[in-house]
Amino acid sequence: MNQDQLKQAVGQAAVDLLLPDLEDSSIIGIGTGSTANCFIDALAKHKGFFDGAVASSEATAARLKEHGIPVYELNNVFELAFYIDGADETNRHLELIKGGGAALTREKIVAAVAKTFICIADDSKLVDTLGSFPLPVEVIPMARSHVAREIVKLGGDPVYRDGCVTDNGNVILDVHNMQIHDPRKLEDQLNSIVGVVCNGLFAHRPADILLLGTSSGVETLKRS
Ligand SMILES: O=C[C@H](O)[C@H](O)[C@H](O)COP(=O)(O)O
16 A cells, blocks of 8 residues: 555544544544545545534645535634544654644644544654654744754754745744654753744644554554
């Protein structure tokens, strides 16, 4: 199976996992990216079985609406049983790097609200140590240089993602050359830099379940 087929397989597996728990009133949190899109496309076939979704980006909201799935503002939703999203990297503790598509802040907010976070990824995303994928950091534009200097002090190599403006009107620094041995600590350190809105480490809120697409089928890993 190629990578696209693995993404479709995990998108379908997430739908299969959710379906028994869906009710007419269910609202599902949905992330951003090519794997999340596979989930949306598979979910759309069952749109009579749930109420609607909360989207982690404008792109996801647009795709949901194209399928005729109602999109709710998070502020108007009392609870979210599930959040489904892809990742750029995951370790075996289901700690993640996210934000390759610049949607990290809204993703982290929706994931924080959801009771269960189901991550869907092909097996190229599974690593022993996070950090080969450059870690995205969303930054208030006027703080960009200051934040970059502070990241260098932490041992990282920040690169401005030229031309990228997030849905929140901010910019992204991608931090290269960091092997992240203590993801929770680094998540806190980055968040404490003035001007940082959010960083792409999901260590304090890791996934609860990982559906991992492999050539021999979809594996389910649960956070221990
Ligand atoms: O900002 C984007 C998100 O964090 C995505 O979930 C992540 O980049 C993975 O995207 P894809 O499924 O396209 O590899």
